[in-house]
Structure formats: C-alpha cells, structure tokens
Amino acid sequence: MANIFPRWVNTLPIKIIIGIILVKTAIVLGVTYYFTPKFTRVGYAPTQPVAFSHALHSGQLEIDCRYCHTFVDRSEHSNVPGSNVCMSCHSMVRKDDPQLALIRDSYESGDPVPWVRIHKTPDYVYFNHSVHVNRGISCVECHGRIDQMEVVEHAMPLSMGFCLECHRNPEEYIRPVEEVYNLDWERPETEEYKEVATGFVHDWKINPPQSCSGCHR
Amino acid sequence: MRTFLIIYVFIVVATVSILGFRGSTSKKPPLEIFPDMDRQARYKPQAENQFFADGRNDRPIPINSVARGNYHNQIEVFAEDFSDSYLGDTTYNIGKSSDGEFVQKIPIKASNELMQLGHLKYDIFCTTCHGAAGDGNGVVKQYGVLAATYHDDRLRDAEDGYLYDVISNGKGLMYGLKDRMSPKERWAVVLYMRALQTSQNAQASDLSAAQRLDLGF
Numbered sequence: 001m002a003n004i005f006p007r008w009v010n011t012l013p014i015k016i017i018i019g020i021i022l023v024k025t026a027i028v029l030g031v032t033y034y035f036t037p038k039f040t041r042v043g044y045a046p047t048q049p050v051a052f053s054h055a056l057h058s059g060q061l062e063i064d065c066r067y068c069h070t071f072v073d074r075s076e077h078s079n080v081p082g083s084n085v086c087m088s089c090h091s092m093v094r095k096d097d098p099q100l101a102l103i104r105d106s107y108e109s110g111d112p113v114p115w116v117r118i119h120k121t122p123d124y125v126y127f128n129h130s131v132h133v134n135r136g137i138s139c140v141e142c143h144g145r146i147d148q149m150e151v152v153e154h155a156m157p158l159s160m161g162f163c164l165e166c167h168r169n170p171e172e173y174i175r176p177v178e179e180v181y182n183l184d185w186e187r188p189e190t191e192e193y194k195e196v197a198t199g200f201v202h203d204w205k206i207n208p209p210q211s212c213s214g215c216h217r
Numbered sequence: 218m219r220t221f222l223i224i225y226v227f228i229v230v231a232t233v234s235i236l237g238f239r240g241s242t243s244k245k246p247p248l249e250i251f252p253d254m255d256r257q258a259r260y261k262p263q264a265e266n267q268f269f270a271d272g273r274n275d276r277p278i279p280i281n282s283v284a285r286g287n288y289h290n291q292i293e294v295f296a297e298d299f300s301d302s303y304l305g306d307t308t309y310n311i312g313k314s315s316d317g318e319f320v321q322k323i324p325i326k327a328s329n330e331l332m333q334l335g336h337l338k339y340d341i342f343c344t345t346c347h348g349a350a351g352d353g354n355g356v357v358k359q360y361g362v363l364a365a366t367y368h369d370d371r372l373r374d375a376e377d378g379y380l381y382d383v384i385s386n387g388k389g390l391m392y393g394l395k396d397r398m399s400p401k402e403r404w405a406v407v408l409y410m411r412a413l414q415t416s417q418n419a420q421a422s423d424l425s426a427a428q429r430l431d432l433g434f
Binding site: 007015019022023026030033034035037038039040041042043044045046047059062063064066067070075076077079080082084085087088091092093094112122123124151152154 | 247
C-alpha cells in the first residue's frame with residue numbers, strides 16, 4: 001500500500017507545536033513589556049510652549065517647589081503658576097528675551113500659557129497632593145528628579161501597582177516632612193532610619209488605603 | 218520552517234525597533250491601550266473648557282463676591298472698616314486702619330508658631346531675591362535682580378502695616394504675593410522679617426544679664 005501522506009508530514013506536528021510556542025511566547029513577552037505604563041507613560045517629554053528648565057530654576061537656583069506650585073500643600077491639585085509668577089523675576093532678568101515673549105504676552109493679556117500637561121492620573125482616580133506632601137511623601141517619589149531635568153519627562157509609571165507598592169509599605173518611601181521638597185535628600189540605609197520611618201508611619205497615623213474605594217470614589 | 222523563522226525574527230526585530238525600549242523619551246502623548254473611562258467629561262482644575270468663551274475651566278471671581286474660604290478680595294467687596302467675626306476685618310487683610318494709615322503693629326498675636334510659619338514662607342518666597350538673612354543678596358542677584366536689604370533705617374522704622382502692604386501688593390520692581398499667601402501667612406512673614414532685622418542689629422544691652430553671661434559678654 002502506498003503512503004497516503006508524504007514523508008515530510010512526519011515532522012509537521014512538532015513544527016506546528018514549536019511555531020505556536022514561539023508565537024505565544026512573543027505575544028506574552030511583548031504584551032508584558034509594552035502594554036504597561038512603564039512603557040507607555042515613562043519617558044513622555046513633550047515640547048513645552050516655553051522652554052522652561054527645572055534644572056536651572058529648581059536645581060541650580062534652588063527655588064523652592066512651592067514658589068511656583070504654591071498650593072500643592074493645601075490642594076488636591078498642584079497648580080501650574082500664572083505668568084505673574086514668572087514675571088516676578090523675568091520683569092528684570094532677560095526681560096527682552098524672545099523665548100519669554102509668550103510669558104510677557106500672557107501677563108499683558110491675561111490669557112493662559114498653553115503648557116502641555118505630562119502627568120495625568122485617570123479620571124476615576126482621586127489623588128490628593130496635599131495629603132501626600134504633608135505626610136512625608138516627597139515630590140521625587142512620583143515625579144523623579146525634576147530638579148535635574150532640562151525638559152520634564154514622565155519618570156515613574158504612576159500605574160495602580162506603583163501606587164499600591166507604596167500604600168502597602170509606606171515606611172519605605174516616607175521621609176521627614178522638612179525634606180519633602182528637597183529632592184536631593186538620600187534615605188539612609190540604616191536600621192536606625194528604618195525604625196525612625198516606621199515611627200513616622202505610626203506617629204502620624206498613616207494608614208494608606210488599599211481598598212478600592214480609597215482612591216476610586 | 219525556515220521561512221517561518223525568518224518571518225518570526227523579522228517581526229520581532231521590527232516590533233522592537235518601532236516601539237523601542239522602556240524609558241526612552243518621546244514627544245508623543247502616552248498611548249492609552251485600554252482607554253476605559255480614563256478621560257471623562259468633568260471639570261478639572263486649570264483645564265481647558267470650550268464651553269466658556271475664554272476656553273478655561275477656572276472661572277474668574279465675579280465682581281462683588283467673596284470666594285469661599287479664600288477672601289483675598291474682601292476689600293473689593295466690603296468697606297474699609299468692615300469687620301466680621303468669621304471673615305475678619307479689613308485692617309487684618311490690607312494692613313491699613315480705616316483712615317488709610319498703616320497699622321503700627323501686627324494685628325495678630327505673635328507666637329513661636331507664627332514665627333515658624335513666617336520662616337517657612339520666607340524661605341519659599343523671599344530668600345531667592347532678598348537672601349536668607351534679608352540683606353538683599355539672594356541667589357538671583359548675579360542675574361541682575363535688585364532687592365532691598367531689610368537692614369537699614371528706612372525699613373527698621375517702617376510700620377508693620379507697610380511691610381505687609383509691600384508683601385501683598387509689591388513695590389517698584391517687586392511683584393505682590395497676595396495671590397500666593399493668605400493674610401495670616403503675610404503677617405507671619407512680617408514677624409519673621411522683624412526677627413531678621415533684630416538678628417543683624419541687636420545690642421548686648423538688649424539681653425538680660427543672665428543671657429549675656431551665657432554668651433560670655
């Protein structure tokens with residue numbers, strides 16, 4: 001009796017199996033690597049209408065974060081300053097610089113400067129800046145070393161896992177309240193400091209919500 | 218099989234080269250792979266809104282109204298000598314008595330807490346130009362910002378209300394800060410400025426005998 005199937009069909013099942021394994025592995029790895037805010041959000045650095053350098057203003061001149069983002073410690077929203085804040089100095093410093101024309105126009109006309117927003121939590125997340133900065137969570141924990149950025153970029157994923165990581169172990173991220181706006185501060189890697197940090201969490205009655213309704217109200 | 222592997226490797230290499238790696242900077246807004254209800258039609262602070270003619274969500278304060286919990290515009294609404302147990306009085310808000318004279322003394326009780334508040338706000342808003350010691354040698358002096366020193370007779374003899382007025386509304390090249398500091402915070406800064414003046418202009422005779430002994434005079 002002649003063979004119904006040619007000889008090469010013998011290796012076909014194993015080839016198909018290998019093919020499926022390869023394709024599935026690639027899809028799983030690809031989705032894990034790419035379908036996450038660690039890829040989609042981190043590194044977002046849009047061109048702003050005015051090339052404001054945080055590295056110069058915050059890093060080199062050491063202007064406090066709250067000089068411009070004044071209400072971060074009193075409001076859920078960390079405000080972008082009005083152009084009058086820029087003009088406090090730039091009415092004297094580089095007062096004819098063409099790069100600052102937009103700021104001067106805005107100050108004259110009252111129209112806002114169209115800054116491009118970088119950090120956005122989804123609208124079903126109720127994030128409050130003031131409660132974090134007033135309880136020892138520094139700007140740097142979510143925004144990275146803004147004081148070293150010439151152009152601000154999205155430094156952390158700000159995914160739910162990112163939030164929960166800290167909400168589950170606040171003592172690993174907390175710092176003395178007076179160091180919150182000091183992005184340069186380094187957390188001591190000592191046992192004593194761990195005790196101090198645990199003490200902060202206890203003394204300030206920090207109980208970060210881990211339930212859904214804590215943030216999704 | 219060979220064709221399959223070639224196509225497979227090609228697709229993997231193409232995906233990685235198009236999408237890149239995590240953390241690489243991009244000017245394009247983050248991809249929202251599953252948009253869910255991330256962006257909802259709701260009012261967000263400092264956001265855009267096409268409903269209003271000026272295109273912004275934040276509405277200016279209508280004339281003859283006082284913003285809730287934030288009565289910085291109180292004098293635009295009430296008379297100069299207005300007084301109310303909840304809103305306070307205009308002397309407290311503008312630093313002038315009802316006949317338009319600057320008040321001599323800070324109208325709230327000086328305390329250690331008020332001094333701490335003043336120190337904090339001074340470091341945020343004033344040190345950049347006036348320097349940590351109030352001598353006009355702030356970090357921006359090298360860029361051509363001219364700032365007054367507090368250590369001369371003109372400001373030593375000035376009324377507290379005058380200092381308050383300058384902090385609020387600015388003077389000469391200085392812009393006012395009343396949009397960023399509450400009346401209480403501004404009075405606290407006045408108190409701290411007085412402390413700075415004393416620190417540079419104190420006589421040994423101002424101290425008690427015990428204090429002098431302590432310092433070894």
